Amino acid sequence: QVQLVESGGGLVQAGGSLKLSCAASGRTFSSYAMGWFRQAPGKEREFVAAISWSGSNSYYSDSVNGRFTISRDNAKNTVFLQMNSLKPEDTAVYYCAAQPRRVGVRMGEYDYWGQGTQVTVSS
Numbered sequence: 001q002v003q004l005v006e007s008g009g010g011l012v013q014a015g016g017s018l019k020l021s022c023a024a025s026g027r028t029f030s031s032y033a034m035g036w037f038r039q040a041p042g043k044e045r046e047f048v049a050a051i052s053w054s055g056s057n058s059y060y061s062d063s064v065n066g067r068f069t070i071s072r073d074n075a076k077n078t079v080f081l082q083m084n085s086l087k088p089e090d091t092a093v094y095y096c097a098a099q100p101r102r103v104g105v106r107m108g109e110y111d112y113w114g115q116g117t118q119v120t121v122s123s
Contacts, residue, residue, distance in 0.1 A: 001025075001026065001112075002024055002025060002026045002028075002029070002032065002098050002111075002112040003024070003025040003026070003112070004022055004023070004024050004025075004096050004097070004098060004112055004113065004114035005022070005023045005114055005115070006020060006021065006022050006094065006095065006096050006114045006115065006116060006117040007020070007021050007022075007023070007117060008020040008021050008117060009094060009117030009118045009119045010118075010119070010120070011120045011121075011122065012086055012119075012120070012121055012122070013121070013122050014086060014087055014088055014121055014122065014123050015085060015086065016086050016121070017082070017083060017084045017085075017086065018083045018086065018119060019080060019081070019082045019083070020036070020080065020081040020083065020094055020096075020117060020119070021078055021079075021080055022034070022036075022078065022079045022080075022081075022096030022114060023076075023077060023078050024077045024078070024079070024098060025077070026077070028100070029074060029077040029098075030053060030074035031053050031100060032053055032098040032099060032100050033050065033051065033052055033053055033098070033099050033100075033101065033102060033103035033104065034050065034051050034070075034072060034079040034096060034097070034098055034103075035047065035048075035049065035050035035051075035096065035097045035098075035099075035103070035104070035105070035110055036048040036049045036050070036070060036079075036081045036094060036095070036096055036097075037094070037095045037096075037097060037107060038090075038092035038093065038094045038095065038119075039092055039093050039095070039116075040089075040091060040092040040093075043092075045095070045107060046061065047061050047105045047106070047107070048060070048061055048064055048068065048081070048094070049061070049064065049068055049069075049070040049081060050070065050103045050104065050105055051070045051071070051072055051079065051103060052102070052103040053103075055071065055072050055074075057103055058070050058103075059103065059105055061105075063089075064083075064090075067083065067084050067085045067086075068081060068082065068083050068084070069081070069082040069084075070082075079096060081094070081096075083119070086119075086121045087121060088121045088122070088123045089121075090119060090121050091119060091120050091121050092118075092119060093116040093117065093118050093119075094116060094117050094118075094119055095113055095114055095115075095116045096113075096114045097110035097111075097112060097113050097114070098110060098111065098112040099111050099112070
């Protein structure tokens with residue numbers, strides 16, 4: 001069992017930056033692939049970024065590629081999402097997710113989910 005708790009969301013102006021964190025419980029965190037997803041009001045949850053258990057492989061959606069960076073610190077059981085050059089369309093609840101298999105970009109591949117953290121980007 002893995003429990004995930006996101007933090008770092010908030011209100012920021014367009015062009016600004018935020019860094020989200022996701023703290024995981026459990027001693028097997030380092031063996032889990034991690035992902036970030038987001039859900040805007042009235043829209044389906046979508047993939048944002050994912051990282052392999054070792055951190056050697058990462059993937060991004062086209063909409064955030066070049067602006068967001070996913071990273072992890074296995075010693076601290078934490079995964080991060082650095083978000084730069086934020087746009088109003090990045091406004092959403094951001095969720096982190098974990099799975100004990102190969103890194104993936106589909107929601108159905110992930111077994112564990114956090115409660116989410118709100119990110120609001122004003123224009």
